[in-house]
Amino acid sequence: MKIFQREQRSLFGEILDWMLTPLLLLWPVSLALTWLVAQSIATKPFDRALEFNVQALAQYVAAQNGRVAFNLTRPAREVLRADDSDLVYYQVMGPRAEFVSGERDFPLPSEDELPQVGEVKLRDDEMRGLDLRVAYTWVRLDLPGSPTALVQVAETREKRSILATEIIKGVMLPQLVILPLAVLLVWLALVRGIQPLSKLEERIRQRKPDDLSPLDDKAVPLEVAPLVSSVNDLLTRLKDSIATQKRFLADAAHQLKTPLAGLRMQADLAQREGSDADALKQSLHQIARSSIRATHTVNQLLALARAETSGKTIVRQPCDLAALTMEAIQDSLPRAMDKRLDLGYDGVEPGAPGVTLRGNPTLLKEMVRNLLDNAIAYTPSSAESPGVITARVLADPFGGVLVLQVEDSGPGIPEGERELVLQPFYRALGTGVDGSGLGLPIVLEIARQHGAGIAIEDARPGQVPPGTRVSVRFVVSQDAEEDATARVQEAL
Numbered sequence: 188m189k190i191f192q193r194e195q196r197s198l199f200g201e202i203l204d205w206m207l208t209p210l211l212l213l214w215p216v217s218l219a220l221t222w223l224v225a226q227s228i229a230t231k232p233f234d235r236a237l238e239f240n241v242q243a244l245a246q247y248v249a250a251q252n253g254r255v256a257f258n259l260t261r262p263a264r265e266v267l268r269a270d271d272s273d274l275v276y277y278q279v280m281g282p283r284a285e286f287v288s289g290e291r292d293f294p295l296p297s298e299d300e301l302p303q304v305g306e307v308k309l310r311d312d313e314m315r316g317l318d319l320r321v322a323y324t325w326v327r328l329d330l331p332g333s334p335t336a337l338v339q340v341a342e343t344r345e346k347r348s349i350l351a352t353e354i355i356k357g358v359m360l361p362q363l364v365i366l367p368l369a370v371l372l373v374w375l376a377l378v379r380g381i382q383p384l385s386k387l388e389e390r391i392r393q394r395k396p397d398d399l400s401p402l403d404d405k406a407v408p409l410e411v412a413p414l415v416s417s418v419n420d421l422l423t424r425l426k427d428s429i430a431t432q433k434r435f436l437a438d439a440a441h442q443l444k445t446p447l448a449g450l451r452m453q454a455d456l457a458q459r460e461g462s463d464a465d466a467l468k469q470s471l472h473q474i475a476r477s478s479i480r481a482t483h484t485v486n487q488l489l490a491l492a493r494a495e496t497s498g499k500t501i502v503r504q505p506c507d508l509a510a511l512t513m514e515a516i517q518d519s520l521p522r523a524m525d526k527r528l529d530l531g532y533d534g535v536e537p538g539a540p541g542v543t544l545r546g547n548p549t550l551l552k553e554m555v556r557n558l559l560d561n562a563i564a565y566t567p568s569s570a571e572s573p574g575v576i577t578a579r580v581l582a583d584p585f586g587g588v589l590v591l592q593v594e595d596s597g598p599g600i601p602e603g604e605r606e607l608v609l610q611p612f613y614r615a616l617g618t619g620v621d622g623s624g625l626g627l628p629i630v631l632e633i634a635r636q637h638g639a640g641i642a643i644e645d646a647r648p649g650q651v652p653p654g655t656r657v658s659v660r661f662v663v664s665q666d667a668e669e670d671a672t673a674r675v676q677e678a679l
Contacts, residue, residue: 199381206373225354229347237322238307241340248336250328255281255336257288273343282334302335317343383408399426450474503545509580510537515555516578528568534580541584544663546637554633558593558657561626566597587663594646594656605643634659
């Protein structure tokens with residue numbers, strides 16, 4: 188559980204954090220590195236002075252009367268020890284480690300170290316609780332066996348520390364002034380860099396609610412241009428959607444206005460004085476017809492709205508398209524029989540391989556019902572020449588294709604109007620059939636939500652009438668087929 192996570196993150200604050208945090212973290216690292224470099228710089232000149240002193244003392248070591256002698260006068264020794272900051276020590280040891288001059292408790296080099304005549308070496312050591320820097324060398328004596336004497340000079344580290352501290356001060360004090368200035372400059376740079384976003388926000392806030400024109404992507408930084416482009420694309424789609432809704436509402440109002448006006452007119456005619464029973468019965472018949480038309484239009488509008496708003500929230504499950512088609516045929520039989528139409532099914536049986544797809548059974552059945560209603564409405568029929576309507580489901584389990592077809596023996600749809608009839612409220616002229624013009628648009632929307640395509644063609648090319656065949660082609664997923672097989676096995 189993220190207790191301390193903020194719901195909204197500040198882009199300004201996040202960029203500022205990512206810029207200042209490394210800067211503040213690197214400052215102590217810079218301080219440590221500067222201290223190490225300052226120590227190295229401060230040590231070198233004093234080490235050279237120690238080397239010079241030990242070489243100078245080595246010149247006063249000689250052999251006299253078979254013994255080691257150190258011929259350094261007392262004033263010279265006092266000058267050697269004269270230092271304002273550090274203490275200077277020296278020691279001269281004979282070839283048999285006998286003490287010759289200097290401090291007796293001066294620490295000796297490591298016993299494993301071999302004497303190297305004439306070479307000055309340096310080491311860190313400790314004496315009397317003080318840290319020392321020691322320079323030492325060996326001097327060859329003019330005695331039998333070529334013995335060597337050890338000469339050492341040491342001083343405390345006070346001058347080194349003082350010089351290193353001065354170097355640190357010279358480097359870090361300017362940084363203490365520059366660091367706050369750098370933070371201020373970074374903050375000002377971010378404020379200036381964020382200003383185009385603030386101006387963009389201000390332009391958007393000043394827009395009127397009905398202003399869906401694209402934003403100017405040339406007045407924003409290059410990094411923000413893709414975001415503005417995406418917003419412009421959204422505004423364009425929103426504008427098209429609003430225009431479609433307005434057109435839909437206008438067409439719906441127009442479609443409902445006619446039956447409602449008919450209802451009002453027939454009601455006024457029925458209420459006139461002197462109307463006989465036949466006129467009243469005729470008015471009631473017209474009122475019933477208009478109410479049926481209005482009810483059908485409202486139901487079609489609701490079906491289209493339900494299909495359009497389902498979107499990605501559609502509940503999908505394995506559906507047997509052949510079984511759904513047969514159910515829709517049974518529901519439409521009474522209306523077909525009233526018009527003396529021959530309504531039947533010709534296709535694969537329910538449960539056959541490849542007949543199952545993942546979809547919403549309610550919407551799929553609504554799609555089949557609208558295709559049948561459209562065919563029933565536009566197919567002429569009589570006792571002498573009954574019309575024929577056939578629903579068909581074709582399955583290709585190997586190709587993963589499932590096709591629903593509804594064909595009739597009606598007058599057909601001219602090729603130039605086959606795209607238009609898929610638009611809401613469009614009806615072919617000259618048919619004399621009452622309708623809302625929403626049947627095929629509902630079919631198109633449901634098919635689109637199931638990833639299917641629609642094709643309209645003549646059922647009997649070259650004949651009169653040519654009839655109409657509407658084909659809906661689905662791509663069947665393997666998962667749907669596996670779910671259907673599993674359900675059949677469970678039932679068995």
